[in-house]
Amino acid sequence: MRAPASTKPDKRSSSLARTAGNFDRLYRDHVDLIYRFANRLCGETEAAKDLVQETFLNAYRGFDKFRGEAQVSTWLYAIASRACMRMRRKRKGAPERELSLDEFVPTSEGEFRLQIPVEGLSPEEALENKELRQALDLAINKLPGKYKMVLVLRDMEGVSAKEVGTIMGLNERAVKSRLHRARLFVRRELSAKGLTHNGDSLG
Amino acid sequence: MAKRTGSTEKHSRGVRPHRHEPGRCLNILRTLSAYIDDELSQDICRQIRKHIGACPHCEEFVASLRQTVSLCRHRPAPILSSADRLRMREEILCSARMR
Numbered sequence: 303m304r305a306p307a308s309t310k311p312d313k314r315s316s317s318l319a320r321t322a323g324n325f326d327r328l329y330r331d332h333v334d335l336i337y338r339f340a341n342r343l344c345g346e347t348e349a350a351k352d353l354v355q356e357t358f359l360n361a362y363r364g365f366d367k368f369r370g371e372a373q374v375s376t377w378l379y380a381i382a383s384r385a386c387m388r389m390r391r392k393r394k395g396a397p398e399r400e401l402s403l404d405e406f407v408p409t410s411e412g413e414f415r416l417q418i419p420v421e422g423l424s425p426e427e428a429l430e431n432k433e434l435r436q437a438l439d440l441a442i443n444k445l446p447g448k449y450k451m452v453l454v455l456r457d458m459e460g461v462s463a464k465e466v467g468t469i470m471g472l473n474e475r476a477v478k479s480r481l482h483r484a485r486l487f488v489r490r491e492l493s494a495k496g497l498t499h500n501g502d503s504l505g
Numbered sequence: 506m507a508k509r510t511g512s513t514e515k516h517s518r519g520v521r522p523h524r525h526e527p528g529r530c531l532n533i534l535r536t537l538s539a540y541i542d543d544e545l546s547q548d549i550c551r552q553i554r555k556h557i558g559a560c561p562h563c564e565e566f567v568a569s570l571r572q573t574v575s576l577c578r579h580r581p582a583p584i585l586s587s588a589d590r591l592r593m594r595e596e597i598l599c600s601a602r603m604r
Contacts, residue, residue, distance in 0.1 A: 329594055338582040355597050362601045414565040420572050425579035438576055457577040482538035489573040
């Protein structure tokens with residue numbers, strides 16, 4: 303660990319040392335969780351690392367504001383979610399698309415089922431198929447950001463709807479409505495795929 | 506996934522006549538996440554099960570939505586290497602002290 307900018311034992315450096323100790327614990331206990339979340343949100347490794355750094359930097363600065371009312375993981379998820387939204391806004395200015403339920407009503411016979419090899423397989427076995435993993439990732443990455451955030455938190459991170467509401471500043475009803483549309487979106491993408499059993503290499 | 510769909514497979518190959526009511530199907534579609542998450546009252550669940558039992562399309566749709574959620578839940582995520590974990594910690598602390 304590098305020495306703080308000021309080495310005098312003044313008020314600021316002792317506060318920094320205290321914060322650094324807290325930070326080490328926070329980082330050690332939660333970096334894997336936040337990296338996994340960031341990877342799922344960003345869909346690629348380098349952007350995920352940037353998001354992790356931004357999240358813990360903001361957490362370091364915001365220690366004083368954390369009152370312990372929420373779980374630490376909820377607090378970190380919320381910081382990461384806001385940082386992700388800021389990073390996304392910087393990249394593209396277009397407003398996010400709203401998903402309507404009507405667009406998910408199947409219009410032809412083949413659209414009711416998933417056109418991917420899952421029958422008779424456990425989800426773990428099905429996901430050994432590389433093509434299927436890519437199709438799933440692609441579908442999730444195509445989701446408009448606010449829907450993707452809810453799906454990742456609820457269905458991939460396993461956070462409760464109430465907690466997702468706390469993280470995103472939404473009521474539970476709005477969380478569930480977004481989650482439903484996000485699931486229908488991913489389902490529709492997978493029903494249009496037509497994958498075979500061939501892409502079975504791990505990676 | 507086999508476990509989830511096993512009980513429905515024998516019905517879902519168009520054996521039964523399909524009494525398709527688009528309005529009813531759309532209402533069912535609105536509730537399906539709450540249905541598969543067990544958030545609905547027993548009475549509403551019973552109505553949905555009754556509809557699904559008579560509508561192969563909705564039955565397939567529910568199965569495919571369950572499969573989608575199950576794939577999301579089981580999608581593994583990459584793990585951070587020890588070297589990256591250490592390097593990032595250093596960079597975060599360095600940035601925190603500079604600003």
